[in-house]
Amino acid sequence: MQGNYKALWLNDDLFDECLEVIDQRQLPFVYDTRHLTNTEEVVNAIKNMTVRGAGVIGSVAAFGIYIAAIEVEGDYEALKEKAALIRESRPTAVNLMWAVDRMMELLKDSDDLVDDAREAAIKLNDEEALESQKIAEYGCNIIEDILKKSGKTEINILTHCNAGWLAVIDEGTALAPIYEAQRRGIDVHVWVDETRPRNQGASLTAWELSQSGIKHTIIADNTGGHLMQHGMVDMVIVGADRVSANGDVANKIGTYLKALAAHDNNVPFYVAIPTSTFDFEIRDGVKGIPIEERSADEVRFIKGVDSEGVVREVRITPEDSPAINYGFDVTPARLITGLITNRGVCEADFDKIQEKFRG
Ligand SMILES: CSC[C@H]1O[C@H](OP(=O)(O)O)[C@H](O)[C@@H]1O
Numbered sequence: 001m002q003g004n005y006k007a008l009w010l011n012d013d014l015f016d017e018c019l020e021v022i023d024q025r026q027l028p029f030v031y032d033t034r035h036l037t038n039t040e041e042v043v044n045a046i047k048n049m050t051v052r053g054a055g056v057i058g059s060v061a062a063f064g065i066y067i068a069a070i071e072v073e074g075d076y077e078a079l080k081e082k083a084a085l086i087r088e089s090r091p092t093a094v095n096l097m098w099a100v101d102r103m104m105e106l107l108k109d110s111d112d113l114v115d116d117a118r119e120a121a122i123k124l125n126d127e128e129a130l131e132s133q134k135i136a137e138y139g140c141n142i143i144e145d146i147l148k149k150s151g152k153t154e155i156n157i158l159t160h161c162n163a164g165w166l167a168v169i170d171e172g173t174a175l176a177p178i179y180e181a182q183r184r185g186i187d188v189h190v191w192v193d194e195t196r197p198r199n200q201g202a203s204l205t206a207w208e209l210s211q212s213g214i215k216h217t218i219i220a221d222n223t224g225g226h227l228m229q230h231g232m233v234d235m236v237i238v239g240a241d242r243v244s245a246n247g248d249v250a251n252k253i254g255t256y257l258k259a260l261a262a263h264d265n266n267v268p269f270y271v272a273i274p275t276s277t278f279d280f281e282i283r284d285g286v287k288g289i290p291i292e293e294r295s296a297d298e299v300r301f302i303k304g305v306d307s308e309g310v311v312r313e314v315r316i317t318p319e320d321s322p323a324i325n326y327g328f329d330v331t332p333a334r335l336i337t338g339l340i341t342n343r344g345v346c347e348a349d350f351d352k353i354q355e356k357f358r359g
Contacts, residue, residue, distance in 0.1 A: 005165050005211070007056050008063070011035065016070050017118075019063045021051050024166055028207035029305045036060070039068045039082040046089040046096070049198070053167020054241045054277060055128055058095030061086050062121040065103040066114070074113040080104065091290045092250055092328045093241040094279045099124060129170040131274040131342035139177025139237065139272055139340040140184060146235050146268060147186065155181070155234050158191040158224055161252035162204035163239025163272065173239040173272035175208065177340065182214055190216040191233060193224065195252055197298040197325060221254055225261035235268045237340070243271070243278050247333030247348030248285025253326050259335040271331075271348070272340040275357060283350075285330045292327035299323040 011020040019036040025048070026032050034050055036042050042064035045051050051060045068082035087100040103120055110116040147155045157178060161167075164175035171179050181188045190209055195201035202218050209216040219227070227233050236258055242250040249255070249271045262269040282288035300317045317323060333348035346356045 005170075007053075007166050007169065008051070008059060010063070019060065019067060021045060021060065022166065023050050024052055024204060025050055026311070027166075028203050028210075029311045036064070036067060038071050039064065039085055042067060043085050043089045046086070052200070053162060053172075054093035054095040054239065055132075055168025055173065055274065056166065057090060057093050058099035058276060059121075059125050059128060059169050061089075061096050061099040062103050062124045065100065065107070066117040066121045069107075069113045069117040072113075076107065076110070076113060079107070079113065090292060092292045093277075095241075095274075095276050098276045125169050128168065128274060128276075131276075132168055132171045132173065132176050134342035135173055135272050135274065135340055136171055136176035136180035138342075138345055139270070140180035140186075142268075142270065142338075142340065142345065143177055143181050143186060143188070143235070144184070150234055152234070154187040154189055156189050156191060156227075156232055158193070158227070158233045158236045158258070159205060160193040160201060160236075160238050160255050160258055161195045162200040162208070164205060164208040166204050166208060167239060168274070172208075173274065173340075174237045175205070176272065177237060178209075178214060179212065182212065188214065190214060191224070191227060192216050192218045193221050193254065193258070194218055195254065196221055197302075199302075200252065224258050225265075228261050228265035228267050233262075233265075233267050235270060236262050237270045237272055240271050240273045240277050241328060242282075242285070242289050243273055243339065243348075244282040244285030244289060245278070245280045245353060246283055246285065246350040247336060247339065247353055248289070249331045249333075249336060249339075249348070250285060250289040250291070250328045251331065253329050256329040256331045256335075259331040263335045268337040269335060270338050270340050271336055274342050278353070278357060280358065286332055289328075289330055291329070294325045294327050296323040296325050299325050 008021040023032045072078035164172035193201045240249045303313045336348035339346045
């Protein structure tokens with residue numbers, strides 16, 4: 001384990017500087033990293049989910065433009081073609097498109113494409129880190145309020161998928177307030193949805209929380225409703241891959257069902273995002289946000305480690321049964337208590353969002 005909880009960093013050990021990333025496909029079984037040295041490797045790492053999580057995809061894309069700038073030896077027209085490949089590598093997380101567009105806009109009049117791309121990517125990532133810190137603070141204020149009103153000594157937070165430091169530079173979104181709660185000495189316990197089919201909760205969130213010594217319990221995806229009915233969840237915090245202008249939230253498949261259960265049981269349901277996750281071009285998220293469909297094999301096969309410590313993938317379905325794998329769903333704004341952003345907490349409501357972020 002690297003020790004400083006970074007999902008990616010620049011590495012100049014090779015001939016040209018490259019991007020080094022944690023290979024998230026192998027966690028929690030093996031901690032390993034990959035060198036991304038050209039556009040093809042960047043695109044593949046995003047597609048095959050070596051790197052994942054809306055923010056980290058954006059960060060990798062920004063550094064990917066820098067790597068591509070080295071590859072094309074500073075030719076902006078050639079860089080545009082590489083940028084298009086990176087931009088198309090996954091469809092739902094808008095941070096990817098946002099990062100590529102921002103980089104290309106900044107570079108369009110550059111006289112020194114390679115150096116300027118490097119500087120712009122570092123700046124984008126530094127800003128993301130600061131935003132994550134703000135989300136931590138605003139989100140933790142809510143945790144403190146809920147805990148105070150409950151009269152309990154421990155707060156139980158349910159989260160879905162992984163929106164920690166593996167997903168967004170530097171502390172994540174949904175997990176950032178939890179890390180801050182730990183710093184403030186709040187007694188916090190996290191219910192971790194396993195998050196089928198790729199199990200980002202069971203594999204990545206649980207691993208992150210273990211690394212930081214935060215109390216947590218992994219639950220099967222269908223457990224949340226039961227826990228909420230019995231007063232065992234004080235709040236839900238999730239991340240998001242795209243939030244439309246009216247406050248609808250695209251996040252990992254299964255989030256919508258958690259929001260319905262939370263609504264039915266009066267459990268506050270918060271979504272933590274940096275402002276780069278807004279897509280103001282889409283008014284109605286349920287109708288308009290593109291939903292990634294991934295290989296059905298992610299449903300049909302499951303990865304684990306056997307008693308000898310060997311990582312294996314096994315099929316859990318009949319050989320000839322078809323399966324389908326939607327990566328995300330959209331939670332309508334009416335089910336969301338609030339959006340925890342780097343610029344404060346905002347109602348998931350068209351007018352409030354416009355006023356706060358576009359006014
Ligand atoms: C901060 S968003 C994290 C987000 O990323 C996940 O998707 P994936 O693992 O497919 O990249 C999911 O929607 C999480 O909530």
